[in-house]
Amino acid sequence: EAQVTQNPRYLITVTGKKLTVTCSQNMNHEYMSWYRQDPGLGLRQIYYSMNVEVTDKGDVPEGYKVSRKEKRNFPLILESPSPNQTSLYFCASMKPGGHQPQHFGDGTRLSIL
């Protein structure tokens, strides 16, 4: 089954404790992206990757890091999480081309205390 898998699905942690949210896709897609979804603000792109070793900032990259060492994996790293990073996070992947559908994972709900 074609899917984007995120882990963990839920996490409660404390300020300053480094964490990584993993994302893996089995569709051999070149493009991958991370979003955060907040009430009243909608979906906002954090980082994206056009292919292995090619990453770039989205609209809200501050406080986040990513890496793309393998085509299927695109982890999101919070080096020193803060309460304003409490949010619902989605990973997505797609084939190249603006009209292609983005395939989303089921989300990771992060609470930073």
Place this chain on the structure above:
Amino acid sequence: QKEVEQDPGPLSVPEGAIVSLNCTYSNSAFQYFMWYRQYSRKGPELLMYTYSSGNKEDGRFTAQVDKSSKYISLFIRDSQPSDSATYLCALPQGGSEKLVFGKGMKLTVNP
């Protein structure tokens, strides 16, 4: 002015109603127009997309684009409780992979 504006609702309708969901956009360069549906505790999934002005039908769903007014709509006929979800319009920026999303409209269809 934001690139894509969508009334966030929420919207509650009785089963069988016709639902109209709308977005406006500011940049006439947008070429593709998409609607994503997001069920509770799930990621968004592509529902429909259209390239040109006019209507596109898929079962009970119709996507409509008016490029002259920069206005896109999604109509749901004979709405069902299973249609209860958040609907997001999404426009690829400059034909690229970057999507500009509306804020999403939460729809509840009551049996």
